[in-house]
Amino acid sequence: MTPVDITLTEVAASLALVAIAAAVSLWRRAELEGDLAVAVLRSFLQLTAVGYVIQAIFDSDSLWLVALLLAGMVAVGTFTARGRARRVPGALRPIAFALSAAAGVTLALVLALDVFPAEPRYLVPVGGMVIGNAMTAAAVALNRLGDEVSAQARPLEATLALGATSHQAARPLVTGSLRSGLIPLIDQTKTTGVVAFPGTLVGALVAGAEPIDAVRLQLILLWLLLGSVALAGLIATSLGYRGFFTGAHQLREMRPAEE
């Protein structure tokens, strides 16, 4: 692939589109312009900062620094997902485990099967992509699980009263919420290239890659993502449901809905 060289002027030019959207928003009083400004500012600051961090890690060529960066991302991702799954008691540990396992297993497989070489250039973006998507899936699935358990508290208890374990009683809810966490990614994977061009493909094509190479790269990343996110969702829900129950297979009293 040819390396790309992009000037700040070119980056700034892409803002024109956002400016048009903001102008339309002002004109139609859609009150979107504030959010747009914040989004632009944050994406600029965050990505620039990340760019420098990644540059430093690439320069150092240290796998330890890669591990440290990914661990930091797992930590931030865990707390973010927990914030969205407030109704799940003790959600921190299942989420942390889900994100670390997703990132760890993915990178281990990538290295073991020689998909990418063991260099920061590959491990950082792949790890970051996996952690970010695993976080979203775990958060959506657990958030849904919390809603389901509180909505289905009576049937759940009626099932426990027949001598079901908490695992047996919760299984349909766990399956349902896992699906809702994974459906967006699965749908996206099913329709990829037909309904939407995924980011990697766009990026690689713009950066000058041959279409077939770009497609192969996109497939690798898509499948890594699919597998790792499904794994994260599975771990988060199959550990997370336990927080709703005591060791004696009792449904804990739910805290009232917040927000």
Next chain:
Amino acid sequence: MTAGVFALEGVCASRGGRSVLRDLDLEIGEGATALVGPSGAGKSTLLRLLNRLADPDRGTVRFAGRDVCDLDPLELRRRACLVPQLPALLPGTVADNVRYGPELCGNEADVPHSLELAGLGRSYAEREAGRLSVGEQQRVMLARALALEPEVLLLDEPTSALDSRTEAGVEATLMRLVHEHGVSVVVVTHDSGQARRLARRTIDLRPEAAG
């Protein structure tokens, strides 16, 4: 003297952070016992302590002389089966619901028999559980408890949605279980007539009626 089925000693329990039962001492003997008291007195809360769907904040609950915390909760719930106040059936057919409990421990349910005991014809077996009237659901709830062949039935207003003829049928079943099969029944009811018809003893949970 008959052996006690349940005994409560100094039981305090709360729900939603509010204290509901305070320092309750109680003996529930064999046969049928009615549990009465005004709405909100804690009748349902008490039943949930008996099969350990919940634990008291303080005090002990004994089943057949043993602290319920020392028993396997799943086995306790099969031996002392609770039929909750509001019907909550599993998706699927009536038969699926009746089979569910016995299947959990590898047994096969006699679906038509359980249905008939609960005052439902066997024709109900293949009906969709979600498409039943409340009174029909209530009887399916009873049938699936009966399918477990429990030693004790904990019934939370089991006939509140039934007409008087169907109610009489359910009561007759309960009397037969008590007198012919040695099953003990703890029944919550708002109907003093039902308490009299069914129970040897009535426990009043009215706060001022303590003792």
